[in-house]
Every structure is written in structure tokens, then in C-alpha cells.
Amino acid sequence: MKIALLLLLTASSAAIANSSSCSNYGCPTGASSTNDIVERPIYVLSNNRKTKFADWAAYKVTPKTIDGPSRSRTWKADPKIYSRYTLEPNDYQDAWATIQTDRGHQVPLASFSNTDHWSDTNYLSNITPQSSNLNQGPWVQLENAVRSVARTGDNAYVVTGPLYEYYFATLPQANEAHTIPSGYFKVVFTVIGSNVKASAFIMEQTSSRYLDFCRTEVTIDEVEARSGLNLLPSLPSYQATDVEGNIGGLSSRLGC
Template sequence: MAKRRKKKQSSKGVIYLIALICIICLCYEPIAKVLHISPPVFGTERTERASARQSPVKSTSADENVLFPAPLKNVSEQILHRKGYTVSYNRDLKLPNWVAWELTPEKLTERESRTDKFLPDPDLPEDEAVTTDDYKGSGMDRGHMCPAGDNRWHWKAMQESFYMTNICPQNHNLNRGDWKELEEACRRWAQKEGRIYIVCGPVLYDRRHRTIGKKHKITVPEAFFKVILCTDSNPPKAIGFIYKNAPGNHPLDSYVNTVDEVERITGIDFFPALPDEIEEKVEAGLAQF
């Protein structure tokens, strides 16, 4: 009889223990919210969340780090990470300082249609966010930096490519002509090379700038830059381009510059994560894609 009672008590203990664990699991999240305790997260998600809180730059692999220019000095800079690109946004000028993304053959798969729905950036305060109304009557196109055509691989990437933080006032002829031809060339190069890194943005010369917009004063760039890096080739190679924000119809090679020259014009240090000896070679040369 004593043994049976002991076994019964042991079974009850196990049941009580399971019940206690269930109660703790059910109550943990509400208690954690009150006490500001982070709930346990398994796998890599917790690490990614923590990294996002601690640093303005997301946790990336060594290859992806090659993509980002060095932090800018004495310039307004807010880093915004999107599905298909990363933008350094200048809240003073209402323009991106630069937009950077990786383009691969896989991302050239056209799964999504172009949306053409330009949106104020949800990460900016409502009173600061540029809208399409700011472009009305300006005579300027809403020019993509990271093009919609590079973001057809995912619906969210397509949607976010139309955030106004990825947009600059651009001459209509340039936007629909020579700039578009460069975007198409980059897609051909990605198909051929396997992976390329692209950084582009506005060029502002040392002069008084024109602005557009009634509610938000958006600076109109005098020119645009684009630099392209391929680390998969042997040896790695890179090329730069400068386009005046004006009408024109010229061959692609008339806009070519070394990355070093684009750095001199823009004041941006591209690809600082590359080993110094590789960075010096690729930025001084003119790659053939």
C-alpha cells in the first residue's frame, strides 16, 4: 500500500510541474511587457533584433558590408534599410545622400508588376516626409535611385522602391533616356557577372541650389553618380558614372569615370570594407563589363 501511495504522489507531482510550466509560459509575455524584459527568441531572430537596436547599420555578412560607403562627415545622415536596398537619407536636403543595393541574376526574376504608387516614407515623421504633391508643377520627374526594375523579385521590394526617400528630382529627358539606359546596362552586367554592388545618388555642386515643393523644400541636384563593383570577377573590378541633371542623348561611355574621381566629386568613400590593396586598384581603374 505504501508503494502505491508513493507512486500516486509522484504522478501528481509531475502533473503539477507540467501545469506550473504551462502557467509560466502563458503569463511570461504580459509580465515581460510590464517589466520591459525581452522574451526569449530562438535561432537568429533575436540576434538580428538586438543588432538593429544597437547599430544604425543592419547585421550583414562580410560580402554585404562591402556595399556600404563610409559614414559621412558634417552631413545629415539617417540610415534606412529596405528589402531591396539601403538608403542614407538627408533630412535637411530632403534627398538621399546615397542608395546602395546588391543585384544578382536571381533578383532579375520578374515576379511583380511595377506599382507606380509613390509613397511618403513611413519611417519619417509625417510633417517631414516628402510626398508626390511636392513634385506637382515642378517640371521634374520623380527619379528612382534604386530602380523599380531591380525590385521585381519581391512585392515588398517593389513597394519600398517607391518610397520618396529613394527618389530625387530628375530631368525628364535624363530619367527616361540615358539614366534608364544605364539601369538596363547594370541588369545585363548582373546577369553576366553573377553579382554586382551598386551605389548611386545625387551630386550637389558648391553653389546655390534650386528647390521644388511647397510644403517641403526639396533640393534639386546638379548631377547624379553611380558606381558599380564586381567582387566575383578575377580580379575584382569597378566603374563609375557622372550624369548632369539635364537633357542629353549620349553613349554610355561618355559618362564614365573612375570610382576615385566619383569619390573626389561627391566626397563619399565607397567600398571601405574592401582590403586596401584591392580597393586602391578597383577604384583607380576603368572596368570593362
């Protein structure tokens, strides 16, 4: 029984590492071993059973996935996760009125509006309570910039997730224990042959709506230190210093 379980876990880990939503450099590692991995055609995420939110989500934005018609936002509990480990629509009741948060997508709907799977972004496993100023300001600006990269013809890989560095708020009507993030990271990179260009950003929940997202750029090394994740686990060591230790690899293409 233990051997069979080990083989199952090994096979599952290999599948996640090779998910089409991640680049050839692998999906993030370092999250809790009890997390629920959810893989769908347009993204893969790692749901944390304690916080009730994904520790990371990975997706690939392409010229074919963007610029579709306007799509609706119908929120749903994730059927792939036991109800006690994720939130439900009623948990967000009165959130904006009391703590000024939106239902913030980690994987943005607009980046997949031209696919048959756009509604998968509305599962609450892909949502966090995100400050309205952040969600409607610098965060969406960065998401728009990522789509601009895709419009040039290149695929843009993205890994995004929460940080828990201070108390921000609590959902007033939630009946499950949860921890709202204090901020978020987003790492954007392109892979052309063996050439990797990347930029990373960290934004706080307290960010101004008018903050220029370019001012929040950091190194991937900083994101990894603060999140506890290895975001590009299969990146060769000879590339890591340049890609993960420096700022600005993809800045100009993101409009910075």
C-alpha cells in the first residue's frame, strides 16, 4: 500500500513538473506537501488547506488565448477540492463593504477570454480577497502588460501567488478559518530557445490604486526568499544568477 501510494505521488509530481502551463523549467516547488494540486487546461495551482488560497498559480498567455469576447464572472467553489479546504461564494459576502476587497483572480480571466476554458478562472481556488485599489490599479496594469507581450507573438509564462507577512483583514462572513494575503508576487518570463528573460514584482495589499507597477519590480531571488518557493526549479545553475538575481530582464517589454 505504501509503495503504491509513493508511486502515485511520484507520478503526480512528475505530471505537475511537466504541466503545459509551466515552462520547461518546471512548476514551482517548496509549497506544503499537504497542498491540493489542481491542474486545468489553462493553469495549474497549489491550494493551501490552511490559508484556503493557492500558494502559487502558473499559466501561459499566448496570442491565441487573449482578446476574446467579454466574459461573465460567476463564482464557484472548486469541485476538485474538499469543501473544508476552500472557500465558497457566501464567504465573500460583505467583503467589499467592510474590508474593501474584490474577488481577485490569480490567473486573470482576460488572459484566457478567447478559450473554451475561460470560466475555469472563476473557481474560488483561483481567487483571493484582494484590495480594490490594488486589484483595479497596479495589479491589472501588470496583467495588461503581460497580454501586450503576448500580442507581439511570444508566449508569456507567469507564476503568481500570495505573501503572508502581516495581518491584513478577515472576511466578515466566512465560516471557514482562512488567512488573507498581505501582498502578492508575479513573475513573468519568456523562453525563446534557451534564452530566458524574466521580471518579478511584489505588490502590497496596501498599494495605492495609482501606483506604477514598474516601481514594484524586484529580483526573483527576493520573491523566492519571501515566499519560500523555488519558482523555476529546473533552471540550469549557469543561468540562475543572471535570470533570478537581476532586475529588468523583461522590463522594457512590459512597458517599464
